[in-house]
Structure formats: structure tokens, C-alpha cells
Amino acid sequence: MKDLAEAEALITAMGQDARAAAVELAQAGAERKYAALIGAAYEIRKRVPEIIAANEKDMEFGRAKGLSDAMLDRLRLDDDRLRGIEDGLRAVAEQADPVGQVISEWDRPTGLHIKRVRTPIGVVGVIYESRPNVTADAGALALKAGNAVILRGGSESLHSSQAIHACMVEGLRQAKLPEKAIQLVPTRDREAVSAMLGAQGLIDVIIPRGGKGLVGLVQREARVPVFAHLEGICHVYVDRDADPEKARRVVLNAKTRRTGICGAAECLLIDWQFYTKHGAAIIEDLLAAGVEVRADGELAKLPGTVKAEADDFGREFLDSIIATKLVDGVDEAIAHIRRYGSQHTESILTQNDATADRFFNSLDSAILMRNASTQFADGGEFGMGAEIGIATGKMHARGPVGAEQLTTFKYLVTGDGTIRD
Amino acid sequence: MKDLAEAEALITAMGQDARAAAVELAQAGAERKYAALIGAAYEIRKRVPEIIAANEKDMEFGRAKGLSDAMLDRLRLDDDRLRGIEDGLRAVAEQADPVGQVISEWDRPTGLHIKRVRTPIGVVGVIYESRPNVTADAGALALKAGNAVILRGGSESLHSSQAIHACMVEGLRQAKLPEKAIQLVPTRDREAVSAMLGAQGLIDVIIPRGGKGLVGLVQREARVPVFAHLEGICHVYVDRDADPEKARRVVLNAKTRRTGICGAAECLLIDWQFYTKHGAAIIEDLLAAGVEVRADGELAKLPGTVKAEADDFGREFLDSIIATKLVDGVDEAIAHIRRYGSQHTESILTQNDATADRFFNSLDSAILMRNASTQFADGGEFGMGAEIGIATGKMHARGPVGAEQLTTFKYLVTGDGTIRD
Numbered sequence: 001m002k003d004l005a006e007a008e009a010l011i012t013a014m015g016q017d018a019r020a021a022a023v024e025l026a027q028a029g030a031e032r033k034y035a036a037l038i039g040a041a042y043e044i045r046k047r048v049p050e051i052i053a054a055n056e057k058d059m060e061f062g063r064a065k066g067l068s069d070a071m072l073d074r075l076r077l078d079d080d081r082l083r084g085i086e087d088g089l090r091a092v093a094e095q096a097d098p099v100g101q102v103i104s105e106w107d108r109p110t111g112l113h114i115k116r117v118r119t120p121i122g123v124v125g126v127i128y129e130s131r132p133n134v135t136a137d138a139g140a141l142a143l144k145a146g147n148a149v150i151l152r153g154g155s156e157s158l159h160s161s162q163a164i165h166a167c168m169v170e171g172l173r174q175a176k177l178p179e180k181a182i183q184l185v186p187t188r189d190r191e192a193v194s195a196m197l198g199a200q201g202l203i204d205v206i207i208p209r210g211g212k213g214l215v216g217l218v219q220r221e222a223r224v225p226v227f228a229h230l231e232g233i234c235h236v237y238v239d240r241d242a243d244p245e246k247a248r249r250v251v252l253n254a255k256t257r258r259t260g261i262c263g264a265a266e267c268l269l270i271d272w273q274f275y276t277k278h279g280a281a282i283i284e285d286l287l288a289a290g291v292e293v294r295a296d297g298e299l300a301k302l303p304g305t306v307k308a309e310a311d312d313f314g315r316e317f318l319d320s321i322i323a324t325k326l327v328d329g330v331d332e333a334i335a336h337i338r339r340y341g342s343q344h345t346e347s348i349l350t351q352n353d354a355t356a357d358r359f360f361n362s363l364d365s366a367i368l369m370r371n372a373s374t375q376f377a378d379g380g381e382f383g384m385g386a387e388i389g390i391a392t393g394k395m396h397a398r399g400p401v402g403a404e405q406l407t408t409f410k411y412l413v414t415g416d417g418t419i420r421d
Numbered sequence: 422m423k424d425l426a427e428a429e430a431l432i433t434a435m436g437q438d439a440r441a442a443a444v445e446l447a448q449a450g451a452e453r454k455y456a457a458l459i460g461a462a463y464e465i466r467k468r469v470p471e472i473i474a475a476n477e478k479d480m481e482f483g484r485a486k487g488l489s490d491a492m493l494d495r496l497r498l499d500d501d502r503l504r505g506i507e508d509g510l511r512a513v514a515e516q517a518d519p520v521g522q523v524i525s526e527w528d529r530p531t532g533l534h535i536k537r538v539r540t541p542i543g544v545v546g547v548i549y550e551s552r553p554n555v556t557a558d559a560g561a562l563a564l565k566a567g568n569a570v571i572l573r574g575g576s577e578s579l580h581s582s583q584a585i586h587a588c589m590v591e592g593l594r595q596a597k598l599p600e601k602a603i604q605l606v607p608t609r610d611r612e613a614v615s616a617m618l619g620a621q622g623l624i625d626v627i628i629p630r631g632g633k634g635l636v637g638l639v640q641r642e643a644r645v646p647v648f649a650h651l652e653g654i655c656h657v658y659v660d661r662d663a664d665p666e667k668a669r670r671v672v673l674n675a676k677t678r679r680t681g682i683c684g685a686a687e688c689l690l691i692d693w694q695f696y697t698k699h700g701a702a703i704i705e706d707l708l709a710a711g712v713e714v715r716a717d718g719e720l721a722k723l724p725g726t727v728k729a730e731a732d733d734f735g736r737e738f739l740d741s742i743i744a745t746k747l748v749d750g751v752d753e754a755i756a757h758i759r760r761y762g763s764q765h766t767e768s769i770l771t772q773n774d775a776t777a778d779r780f781f782n783s784l785d786s787a788i789l790m791r792n793a794s795t796q797f798a799d800g801g802e803f804g805m806g807a808e809i810g811i812a813t814g815k816m817h818a819r820g821p822v823g824a825e826q827l828t829t830f831k832y833l834v835t836g837d838g839t840i841r842d
Contacts, residue, residue, distance in 0.1 A: 376531070399831075
């Protein structure tokens with residue numbers, strides 16, 4: 001593909017096919033979508049050697065390109081990881097089908113009966129980086145919500161994604177659903193991404209899955225709505241009325257359980273009264289766990305800590321590093337989070353209900369927690385089933401984006417020859 | 422104001438004030454918002470002579486500018502219309518406050534309790550044309566949902582809007598809410614509209630109120646999300662299983678009750694079997710009511726009809742004109758509406774449940790009706806209270822946009838020192 005015009009022609013053709021498939025899908029019953037997902041899971045199992053061979057081609061390409069070990073690891077598929085993909089497909093299949101659910105219904109004095117029912121959004125575009133499993137995860141969730149989907153995977157994982165995509169298409173075929181319901185952009189060219197971002201009227205929403213570079217690009221350039229979060233700069237605030245043991249447990253978990261996920265804590269705010277009374281055990285725990293503690297002011301005097309720079313606050317480390325400072329009560333914590341947070345997830349540790357209410361009411365993050373680890377910010381942990389990502393925008397979808405948030409609604413109004421005065 | 426840069430500086434300053442006000446508003450209880458609305462209604466009543474004098478200035482300006490009689494009528498305020506504005510403010514005050522409503526809540530096996538609660542969106546921008554009452558209506562609804570609002574009224578109605586706006590601010594002041602919660606752009610310059618459309622990060626959503634020219638401009642140019650409908654090309658389909666008397670009543674009402682509203686029917690599709698069996702009474706009724714019937718094919722042979730041109734289908738007349746044609750059953754009606762509709766409101770007349778289901782499931786308009794007049798497409802008629810407009814997009818808000826749809830949500834998660842394995 002030589003230029004943007006060619007990419008636009010490709011995406012337009014795919015978009016039109018997707019739109020046509022979406023019309024069929026919107027009317028497909030829950031059973032056929034279920035069958036397609038179970039069929040796809042079965043195909044993954046059947047084709048393990050084929051998928052691993054395709055993945056080996058990508059790994060060779062990646063090694064030749066000089067990808068880092070971490071990136072090669074993300075790219076790699078093996079029997080275990082394929083089992084994970086298969087299980088994921090079955091799990092989405094078993095979730096409740098959101099399409100057609102009656103959100104609310106009521107009667108009017110005019111005799112009209114009004115129902116608000118869930119419907120698919122239409123066509124979803126997913127742009128992702130090296131992990132080939134997103135091909136199955138995102139395809140499955142979009143399908144569950146009755147949407148057609150256009151997948152644009154990372155150029156490094158093209159063969160792996162194509163092999164997985166073939167299984168998804170086979171699932172659709174067996175369930176007599178349109179094969180164009182799940183399409184994979186068949187090229188490595190960057191221009192396809194630009195074409196997707198500009199495909200107003202063909203793609204209804206774009207979901208980027210990947211690093212800050214990709215998400216930032218999508219948020220800046222997209223002419224269609226985007227569900228995403230740029231960063232997860234999650235804060236934990238230890239209030240003066242915190243239970244010290246709970247605080248130690250939660251802070252350690254929030255930072256160290258997994259440091260590379262968007263729900264990992266990046267900043268620890270401690271009320272100075274709490275610190276005066278209970279000391280530095282929380283920070284000692286972090287240091288003992290090998291965390292680099294970048295401390296401001298008084299806390300920088302603690303042995304083992306590093307002095308924080310100004311730009312350590314509001315920074316997403318995604319690593320075994322945390323920024324920390326003392327604050328004067330919940331209001332200063334709120335002000336700090338308003339200034340430096342990314343509206344993803346924040347947690348307060350307190351036994352004081354009024355203080356917790358103030359924290360909950362004054363902040364506008366997608367997820368606010370009390371006495372719980374920020375690592376719970378995840379669709380599975382919320383009981384929503386699989387998620388396609390976490391959104392921090394205020395429009396339409398927020399927090400974990402599962403099948404339900406990939407739907408919209410319409411009103412169905414029934415009368416009996418009813419006219420308006 | 423000389424150029425866009427000055428307009429941008431103005432809107433940036435207003436946007437920052439709005440953002441600060443929004444933070445305060447989000448925490449204001451329902452009572453203070455109620456008090457502000459009742460206070461504003463009281464001020465309107467108190468200041469009738471003052472508002473009418475301001476309106477007289479606008480009327481003079483409008484006459485000098487050569488505005489049409491219809492436009493002058495839209496601009497005009499009198500005691501009755503001010504009573505309507507006052508009543509509207511009181512009605513919004515009496516509606517349930519959506520902020521803080523728990524949309525759903527559930528427990529997790531981990532011990533976490535999760536609540537999804539309604540929160541304000543933040544800052545709403547409203548761009549409207551000559552009707553000065555929008556100043557009160559839009560300001561009131563945005564406030565009810567806890568949002569700050571930036572109002573940009575038509576240049577012809579500047580003095581009237583300023584006089585009404587002063588009453589809204591007085592209501593805020595009396596309720597000890599930030600006066601910047603409801604701001605009016607203080608200039609007639611067009612550049613302010615462009616600046617609002619580009620105010621990402623300061624304005625969360627733009628709502629245009631006015632004709633197709635304004636709405637089209639906003640939809641094309643806005644860099645922030647838009648709630649709007651470009652056109653209401655509403656269809657009525659008379660199925661072969663329609664009750665002929667109900668069909669006559671509903672079609673006549675859908676077209677003629679008020680022809681200038683977005684819920685007025687613009688196209689009538691009649692199943693040919695119905696037509697063969699029941700004849701042309703529906704069309705004769707329309708002709709007798711003075712409607713210009715632009716008929717296609719067989720129907721054009723009826724005396725009194727005009728032959729339809731191709732572009733009469735998919736056209737919003739907003740006048741005493743209707744396009745009509747015969748179709749072969751519900752599937753042809755669905756195909757026609759998919760091609761020519763604007764996803765606003767469509768109604769099917771049928772006594773056949775399976776046919777109605779097919780119509781409801783196959784179309785993706787914001788509102789679908791059965792045996793009811795499209796003229797019911799209105800927030801008041803839906804029992805939602807006042808509305809700021811009707812949206813046909815699929816993101817976030819659809820159908821009548823009332824206070825509830827001017828909110829978003831967040832998750833509040835409570836544990837007891839709960840950590841993730």
C-alpha cells in the first residue's frame with residue numbers, strides 16, 4: 001500500500017462490509033452469537049500447531065527487527081497462552097447477552113407504553129499493539145454486544161493475529177453469522193490506522209489498546225469517538241483515621257501485586273497526623289519489597305528513600321517505583337489528586353465515614369475506592385466479565401468497558417392509535 | 422472582538438470559570454439547585470417590564486436588520502411567554518435530582534461493594550438561535566444535572582438573553598451557588614461559536630439548538646462531543662395489518678398537529694395490500710386538511726396530489742407537505758427508512774405483533790413507535806420532564822435529552838482493607 005488514499009479505500013470497503021454485517025448481527029439471537037464464540041474457541045484448540053507456526057514467523061520477524069525481550073515475550077504464543085485465549089472466548093460466550101435487555105419501561109397517562117432497550121453501537125474499531133490475544137478478546141466482546149468489529153493489530157503480530165482471526169471467522173461461519181462481522185486489517189502499513197481514525201459514519205467508536213504513544217495518537221487524531229484511558233496515575237491516600245494494619249496491607253498490594261497494569265498505585269499520599277502517630281511502617285514495607293520510594297519533604301529523610309523530583313508526581317511509572325508525600329488531611333489529598341491524577345482510580349484508607357464521603361463526592365475519577373487496593377480496577381474483578389479496556393472519558397463508557405458498555409439504546413413506544421392533543 | 426484569537430481567549434477564561442464552578446456544583450446538594458431555580462423563576466416574574474424593554478431593543482434591531490415575520494415572532498417576548506419561562510423553571514426545579522442516584526450496586530466475593538452513581542458531566546456548551554427562552558430552559562436543565570453551562574444565544578436576541586440570564590444569576594446568588602455556573606457569552610461575534618467548538622478540555626459536550634445550518638456546522642466543526650439531531654425525517658408506515666381507523670387518525674395527527682417540530686411526519690409509506698383493501702381515505706384526509714401530498718407511482722394518480730420528485734424522499738419539510746409512496750410490506754418499508762431516514766422517530770401502524778417486532782428490531786432510530794403519532798417524540802411526553810433537545814447519535818445520549826442524560830457516572834468501591842490476590 002503506497003499512500004493514505006489506498007488505505008482509505010481499504011478501510012472504506014471494510015467499513016461498508018462491517019456496516020452490512022452489523023445490520024445482520026443486530027438481529028441475530030443470543031444463541032448464534034454464543035455458538036460463534038464457542039465455535040471459535042473450539043477452532044483455536046484444533047489449530048494450536050498452525051497458530052504456533054504462524055507465531056514463530058512473527059517471532060523471527062521480531063528478532064530480526066531487534067525487538068526487546070519484553071516485547072518478544074508479549075508477542076510469544078504457546079500452548080498455555082492459547083489455552084488462555086480459548087478460555088477467554090468461552091467466558092465471554094457464557095456472559096449474559098446485553099442486546100435487547102430492557103433498561104427501563106413505564107406507562108404514560110396518554111396510554112403509551114415506553115421501553116428503553118439495549119442495542120448494539122454498530123461498528124467498533126480496535127487498534128492494538130503486539131499482544132495477539134487481543135484479536136480474540138476484542139473480537140469476542142464486540143460480537144457479544146452485537147457489533148461488527150474492525151481489528152488493526154500490531155505489525156509485529158500480523159501472522160499470529162491472522163491465524164487467530166481465521167478461527168473467529170470459522171466460528172461465525174459455523175453459526176451462520178456474517179463473516180465480515182469480525183475483520184482484521186490485512187496490512188502492516190501505518191496509514192490504515194489514520195484511515196480508521198477518520199472513518200466517520202463507518203466506524204462508530206475506536207478503542208485503542210496499548211501504550212501511551214498509541215493512545216495519545218488516537219485521542220489526538222480520531223474524528224470518531226474514542227473509549228480509552230491515556231494513563232492510570234492511581235493514588236492511594238492514607239487518612240488520619242486509617243486503620244494502620246489495613247493501610248499497610250492495601251498500600252503494599254496496590255503498588256507491588258503487579259506494577260505494569262494501569263490500576264497499579266503510582267502515588268502515595270499520607271496524612272501527617274497519621275504519620276506522626278503511626279510512623280513509617282508503610283514506607284518500610286515498600287522498601288523491603290524492593291520498591292524505589294521517591295519521597296518529598298519530611299519523608300525524604302527516611303533511610304532508603306530517594307528524593308522526589310517535581311515531575312515524579314503525576315507520573316505513571318508502571319514499574320517498581322512510587323512517589324510519596326505528606327498532606328494535611330483529605331482536602332489537601334483531594335487537591336493533589338485533582339491536579340495530578342488521570343481520573344482512573346484512587347483509593348482512600350479511612351475508618352471515618354464522613355471523610356470517605358468527602359473523598360467520594362469531591363473527586364471525579366472513573367473509580368473511587370475505600371479501604372481497597374487499586375489493583376481491583378478491572379472488569380473481571382468488578383464482576384462484569386471480560387473487558388476491552390478501562391475508559392476515563394466522561395462520555396458513554398467509563399471504568400471497565402465490557403460488553404454492556406459496547407451497547408447503546410433505543411426507545412420502543414407502543415400505543416393504540418394514540419395521537420397527541 | 423477582532424479575531425478568533427480574542428474569541429478563544431474569552432472562551433478559555435469562561436471555560437476555566439465554568440470548570441471551577443462545576444467543581445462546586447458537583448457537591449451542591451439538591452436543595453440549593455432547587456432554590457436557585459425557584460429563585461430565578463421569581464426574578465423573571467419580578468422583572469417582566471425590564472425583560473420586555475430589553476426584548477424591545479432586540480426587536481428594533483431585528484426589524485432594522487430585516488428579519489422575517491416568522492423570525493421576529495420567535496424573538497418576541499410578552500407576558501404570556503415570560504409566564505411560560507417561569508413555569509418551565511419551576512417544572513425543572515420540581516423534577517427529581519439525578520446527581521448521586523445509585524444506578525446499580527452489587528457485592529463481590531472478594532468482599533468489595535460496588536456502586537455505580539450518577540455524576541454531572543461537567544461543563545455543557547449550548548449554542549442556539551433566536552428564541553431567548555432557551556437561555557432559561559437550557560441553563561435550568563444543565564444546572565439540575567449539576568453542570569456548569571456556557572450559553573451562546575443568537576445575536577438577534579442578545580439583550581433579551583442578557584435580561585433572562587441576569588435572573589438566573591440572581592437565583593444562583595440567592596442559593597449561594599457560584600454565579601459562574603451559568604454564563605452567557607457577552608458578544609454578538611461569530612468567532613465565539615468557533616472557539617466553543619474547539620474548547621476541548623474546557624467544554625465536555627456541546628448542544629446546538631436551531632436549524633439545520635447551525636446543527637450541521639456544529640457537527641462538522643466540533644472537536645468536543647455533540648448531542649444533536651441534524652434532521653427529523655420521521656416516517657409513518659401503514660402496514661397491511663393496520664386498523665384503518667387508527668391509521669387515519671395517527672397519520673393525520675403525525676403530519677398536521679404541528680408541522681414545524683422535529684417529530685412531525687415527513688414521509689408516509691403505505692403497504693399496497695392495505696391500499697388495495699382500504700383505499701385512499703388516509704390521503705384524502707391529508708388533502709382535506711390542506712397538506713400538499715407529494716405522491717410517487719400509483720398514488721400520484723389520486724386527484725389533488727402532486728407528483729413527487731426523487732429528492733422529496735429523505736427531506737425534512739417542516740411544513741404542511743408530505744412525501745408518500747406504496748411499498749410491498751414491512752421489509753420494503755424498513756429498507757426505505759434505512760436509506761432515507763435520519764434515525765429520529767418512525768412509527769408503524771399494525772395490529773400484527775410479529776410485524777411490529779420486525780420493525781422494532783430492524784431499525785435503529787432513537788425512537789420507534791407502534792400505533793402512535795410521531796408527534797409524541799418529546800421529553801415531556803416521555804415523562805422525562807423538560808428536554809434540551811433530541812439526539813440521534815449513538816453515543817451517550819439518544820432521544821429526548823433531559824437532566825438525566827446530562828449526567829455521567831462513577832464507580833464507588835468499598836472494602837475493608839481488601840487486597841487482590
